[in-house]
Amino acid sequence: MKVQHDIVIVGAGLAGMRAAIAAAEKSDELSIAIIAKTYPIRCHSVCAEGGTAAVLREGDSFDLHAWDTVKGSDFLADQDAVEFFVRECPKEILRLDNWGCPWSRNEDGTIAQRPFGGHSFNRATFAKDRTGFHEVHTLYERMLMYDNIEIYPEYFITNLVIEENAVQGVSAIELKTGNLVFFEAKAVIFATGGAGRLYGFTTYSHQVTGDGLAIAYRNGIPLKDMEFFQFHPTGLIPSGILMTEGCRGEGGYLLNKDGERFMKRYAPEKMEIAPRDVVSRAMWTEIIEGRGLEGEYGPYIALDLRHLGEEKIEERLPLIRDAAIKFAGVDPVEEPIPVKPVAHYTMGGIHTNVRCETTVKGFFAAGECACVSIHGANRLGSNSTAECLVFGRVAGEVAAEYAMNAKQGRISEEFMKEEESRIYDGLLGKNGDESPYEIKKELNETMDKNMWIFREENGLKEAVKKIQELKERYKNVEINDKTRGFNTDLMMAIEIGYMLDLAEVVAIGALKRQESRGAHYRLDYPKRDDENWLKHTLAYYTPEGPRFDYIPVTITKWEPVERKY
Amino acid sequence: MGVSGWFKLGGRSIFSWAFTFQRLTGIVLLIYLCMHLTYLTTLLDKTGATYESMIALTVSKQFLIFDVLLVLCGVFHGINGFRIILHEFGIAYEYRKPLLAVALVLALAVWLYASYVMYYLTGG
Amino acid sequence: MAEFKIRRFDGKKSFWQTFEVPAKKGMTVLEGLYYIKENLDSSLAFRASCRMGICGSCAMKINGKPRLACETQILFLGDKITVEPLDNFRVIKDLITDFEGFFAKHKAVKPYLIREDVKYEEPKELLQTPEELNEYYVFTLCIKCGACYSVCPAAATLDGYLGPAAMAAAYRFCADSRDKGNEERYEIASSSNGVWRCHLAMECSEVCPKNVEPAKAVQMLRRKTAFSILKSILRW
Numbered sequence: 001m002k003v004q005h006d007i008v009i010v011g012a013g014l015a016g017m018r019a020a021i022a023a024a025e026k027s028d029e030l031s032i033a034i035i036a037k038t039y040p041i042r043c044h045s046v047c048a049e050g051g052t053a054a055v056l057r058e059g060d061s062f063d064l065h066a067w068d069t070v071k072g073s074d075f076l077a078d079q080d081a082v083e084f085f086v087r088e089c090p091k092e093i094l095r096l097d098n099w100g101c102p103w104s105r106n107e108d109g110t111i112a113q114r115p116f117g118g119h120s121f122n123r124a125t126f127a128k129d130r131t132g133f134h135e136v137h138t139l140y141e142r143m144l145m146y147d148n149i150e151i152y153p154e155y156f157i158t159n160l161v162i163e164e165n166a167v168q169g170v171s172a173i174e175l176k177t178g179n180l181v182f183f184e185a186k187a188v189i190f191a192t193g194g195a196g197r198l199y200g201f202t203t204y205s206h207q208v209t210g211d212g213l214a215i216a217y218r219n220g221i222p223l224k225d226m227e228f229f230q231f232h233p234t235g236l237i238p239s240g241i242l243m244t245e246g247c248r249g250e251g252g253y254l255l256n257k258d259g260e261r262f263m264k265r266y267a268p269e270k271m272e273i274a275p276r277d278v279v280s281r282a283m284w285t286e287i288i289e290g291r292g293l294e295g296e297y298g299p300y301i302a303l304d305l306r307h308l309g310e311e312k313i314e315e316r317l318p319l320i321r322d323a324a325i326k327f328a329g330v331d332p333v334e335e336p337i338p339v340k341p342v343a344h345y346t347m348g349g350i351h352t353n354v355r356c357e358t359t360v361k362g363f364f365a366a367g368e369c370a371c372v373s374i375h376g377a378n379r380l381g382s383n384s385t386a387e388c389l390v391f392g393r394v395a396g397e398v399a400a401e402y403a404m405n406a407k408q409g410r411i412s413e414e415f416m417k418e419e420e421s422r423i424y425d426g427l428l429g430k431n432g433d434e435s436p437y438e439i440k441k442e443l444n445e446t447m448d449k450n451m452w453i454f455r456e457e458n459g460l461k462e463a464v465k466k467i468q469e470l471k472e473r474y475k476n477v478e479i480n481d482k483t484r485g486f487n488t489d490l491m492m493a494i495e496i497g498y499m500l501d502l503a504e505v506v507a508i509g510a511l512k513r514q515e516s517r518g519a520h521y522r523l524d525y526p527k528r529d530d531e532n533w534l535k536h537t538l539a540y541y542t543p544e545g546p547r548f549d550y551i552p553v554t555i556t557k558w559e560p561v562e563r564k565y
Numbered sequence: 566m567g568v569s570g571w572f573k574l575g576g577r578s579i580f581s582w583a584f585t586f587q588r589l590t591g592i593v594l595l596i597y598l599c600m601h602l603t604y605l606t607t608l609l610d611k612t613g614a615t616y617e618s619m620i621a622l623t624v625s626k627q628f629l630i631f632d633v634l635l636v637l638c639g640v641f642h643g644i645n646g647f648r649i650i651l652h653e654f655g656i657a658y659e660y661r662k663p664l665l666a667v668a669l670v671l672a673l674a675v676w677l678y679a680s681y682v683m684y685y686l687t688g689g
Numbered sequence: 690m691a692e693f694k695i696r697r698f699d700g701k702k703s704f705w706q707t708f709e710v711p712a713k714k715g716m717t718v719l720e721g722l723y724y725i726k727e728n729l730d731s732s733l734a735f736r737a738s739c740r741m742g743i744c745g746s747c748a749m750k751i752n753g754k755p756r757l758a759c760e761t762q763i764l765f766l767g768d769k770i771t772v773e774p775l776d777n778f779r780v781i782k783d784l785i786t787d788f789e790g791f792f793a794k795h796k797a798v799k800p801y802l803i804r805e806d807v808k809y810e811e812p813k814e815l816l817q818t819p820e821e822l823n824e825y826y827v828f829t830l831c832i833k834c835g836a837c838y839s840v841c842p843a844a845a846t847l848d849g850y851l852g853p854a855a856m857a858a859a860y861r862f863c864a865d866s867r868d869k870g871n872e873e874r875y876e877i878a879s880s881s882n883g884v885w886r887c888h889l890a891m892e893c894s895e896v897c898p899k900n901v902e903p904a905k906a907v908q909m910l911r912r913k914t915a916f917s918i919l920k921s922i923l924r925w
């Protein structure tokens with residue numbers, strides 16, 4: 001089946017929905033489709049808890065926000081992008097307010113803000129500790145107001161069609177029926193989120209498998225800085241569910257087995273609210289050096305909130321208390337929460353410029369799946385939901401302008417046939433003796449072992465070898481469920497294929513980058529090396545494996561200095 | 566799921582039980598009302614003899630059990646209905662559990678008392 | 690070991706199937722389902738994403754009651770678990786049900802802030818005190834999981850009935866001090882599929898995993914709707 005729209009947006013998270021609204025505001029003549037593999041309000045963005053950064057109040061300034069971001073990024077962020085980004089954040093907060101977002105409030109009725117790791121001003125705007133949830137619902141509800149936005153929920157996209165370096169459309173499986181649907185479009189925006197499920201111990205939703213990244217990559221669009229994966233200090237044991245940074249922002253302590261606030265040895269000034277990479281490494285060092293507490297699921301660190309008191313915990317962190325009780329059987333009012341560092345954010349992504357444009361005409365990317373880059377080697381907490389809002393808007397507007405002057409994309413019969421046979425004969429209909437889930441399990445183990453917080457050459461080489469072996473084995477997978485309607489077995493198998501490609505890019509990129517910067521820490525190269533490595537990594541697809549290239553970082557105001565907290 | 570949805574009680578809370586009984590008693594009362602009215606409108610003799618004989622039949626020991634059940638339906642439907650009306654005005658929603666308990670106890674008490682009176686009337 | 694008895698549906702026929710799952714302390718029903726999918730029968734279909742009770746994907750009937758699979762500890766229920774799809778929804782496959790109508794009803798109540806004086810280009814900060822926020826906050830917590838709708842006796846007999854979640858959404862906006870669109874929503878709420886169809890079984894509030902109290906929202910909306918009708922009759 002074929003469907004035509006002016007703009008097709010893939011992904012209905014914060015970035016995708018913001019883009020849809022922006023495009024619809026631009027012109028009500030444009031027909032806009034928004035496709036996602038779940039219902040929009042079931043996207044991963046609902047998990048974001050802590051806050052969204054924006055300069056709203058006296059005493060704060062754009063320069064300060066930009067500097068915090070650049071410093072946090074370990075100077076790998078493009079400073080022109082950062083300067084643009086910080087200026088756009090406040091408006092997005094106010095728009096959400098005008099659209100009904102239940103922001104937490106000060107007594108006088110103004111929007112409240114709280115401290116967040118790595119920010120030198122209280123600029124995290126929040127809605128209790130369900131910030132992402134409320135933002136998503138607000139955007140979704142707002143989106144319902146526009147007649148020219150059509151939502152396609154539970155469509156799983158499988159490919160991108162590019163001809164003569166211009167985008168033509170995408171193909172997707174309508175999950176309910178299992179039919180392939182081809183969307184022809186003038187412009188396509190990818191807002192498909194990160195790739196967190198590469199890891200086993202992760203805060204991400206099950207659906208975050210990096211599909212968009214892998215599809216773009218396979219179609220020749222370069223991925224940028226994929227070796228940078230953020231680890232959040234506080235993942236709940238055993239599930240990896242995030243204990244928001246708000247816990248520490250509100251005054252929680254991290255304690256080792258001696259009951260010591262060990263952060264004083266690593267970041268004496270900021271203590272627990274130092275940036276994530278610093279805290280994660282400190283925690284992991286404590287664990288490696290034997291100062292972690294021992295539990296059923298291995299060593300851990302204690303996150304202590306008891307001194308905050310029940311009232312404050314209930315008021316500011318209700319979701320955290322709820323989760324700790326439900327998922328770990330621990331009431332933070334009475335006991336410290338068992339945590340350890342956890343894979344949390346994909347800094348890298350589809351290479352775009354500040355206007356969300358990629359190397360292909362009419363193809364845009366925004367949100368976590370894009371790399372503009374404003375996060376560089378390490379994202380600051382609360383900057384990514386802000387990024388989704390700001391660059392979602394940019395992508396929507398730029399795509400709308402582009403679509404108003406572009407000709408309709410065309411998907412050839414030939415492509416349609418090929419895609420149909422690639423998926424239904426090549427994958428679903430095929431026999432083999434490998435289980436995709438076994439492959440995924442081994443991939444997760446490799447990532448958790450060799451591409452974790454501390455990396456070194458031998459481990460990375462081992463990982464590359466393992467991933468390539470898994471890729472070979474993947475060619476031989478068999479999908480048990482041979483039916484068409486709502487075949488989640490097929491969908492997951494395709495996702496696992498995507499993940500293998502991405503893991504390879506991450507591993508080789510990490511192996512090549514012989515320095516430590518932000519979230520990427522090499523035990524064998526523990527220092528930042530601005531002379532050789534102050535540059536972005538670009539990975540291009542080739543059938544033999546990724547080809548790497550490097551481009552310079554844009555520096556406007558802030559020359560790299562040592563990063564100390 | 567259709568009407569069977571009204572009577573689905575597996576895994577449900579006491580509120581659903583109250584709802585289901587409200588429906589059930591409502592249906593019973595409706596049937597009774599129809600019977601009652603049809604019977605009265607078909608009475609032809611003006612002396613009231615037929616009526617008297619009917620009363621004599623129903624106010625008897627054998628009939629007591631039906632009367633008692635009928636009264637249960639009426640009492641429950643009425644008192645529970647009053648509780649629902651309160652809530653429907655948005656009143657006392659927070660106290661819905663205690664209120665339901667009070668309604669049930671009250672219905673039980675009224676019903677027991679009425680049963681006792683009827684038992685007494687039919688001659689103990 | 691826990692025994693999972695699952696009601697499955699392959700598009701044509703419905704049948705029960707039993708699986709043995711090694712249940713550890715701390716393991717949720719959702720993790721049990723993933724265990725089955727990854728190790729025993731990969732054709733088992735269910736929805737899930739966040740596994741932290743916030744996306745609303747995984748509501749299903751577990752031991753007779755609608756619950757979020759990701760928030761339900763296996764050992765808490767014992768070693769026999771029955772899992773079925775939600776009632777009042779058409780089953781598509783195994784535990785996956787059709788939510789199209791459910792979302793359409795949510796859309797129908799105009800669940801967005803209606804206000805003429807805000808500009809897209811020039812947004813401004815609207816003031817709202819913490820007390821005003823508390824007036825409606827609890828109703829914003831709905832994750833659209835459908836648990837409430839699945840136990841609603843009114844929804845069982847009337848397909849078009851808006852249902853608890855949609856009406857809670859309508860009330861959430863009516864009670865928001867920033868909103869100016871109440872009258873439009875009262876009109877929808879007083880339609881033949883609206884508030885007057887509720888017969889207060891209140892089961893929705895009992896099963897709601899997020900304690901949204903949809904039954905309360907329906908009654909509050911009913912009161913507001915009634916007043917607005919009265920007002921229009923008396924031309925206040």
Ligand SMILES: Cc1cc2nc3c(=O)[nH]c(=O)nc-3n(C[C@H](O)[C@H](O)[C@H](O)COP(=O)(O)OP(=O)(O)OC[C@H]3O[C@@H](n4cnc5c(N)ncnc54)[C@H](O)[C@@H]3O)c2cc1C
Pocket residue numbers: 010011012013014015016035036037038040043044045046047048049050051052053131132155156157158191192193194203204205207208211212242344345366367368369381382383384385386388
């Ligand atoms: C637990 C947690 C807490 C966080 N807290 C914060 C915070 O406090 N502050 C902050 O700023 N950031 C936070 N983040 C980060 C932030 O939530 C994410 O970066 C952001 O939500 C990403 O949004 P997105 O719109 O780019 O992608 P997503 O929300 O992941 O949306 C991706 C969309 O793409 C769709 N999609 C993907 N693949 C396909 C496919 N093949 N076919 C069709 N559709 C597809 C999905 O269905 C989904 O709709 C947090 C992240 C996590 C994991």
Ligand code: SF4
Pocket residue numbers: 830831832833834835836837838853854857893896897898899900901902903
């Ligand atoms: S009101 Fe509660 S039960 Fe109903 S959909 Fe919302 S969260 Fe689920």
Ligand code: FES
Pocket residue numbers: 736737738739740741742743744745746747748757758759760
């Ligand atoms: S998986 Fe998201 S609510 Fe259970």
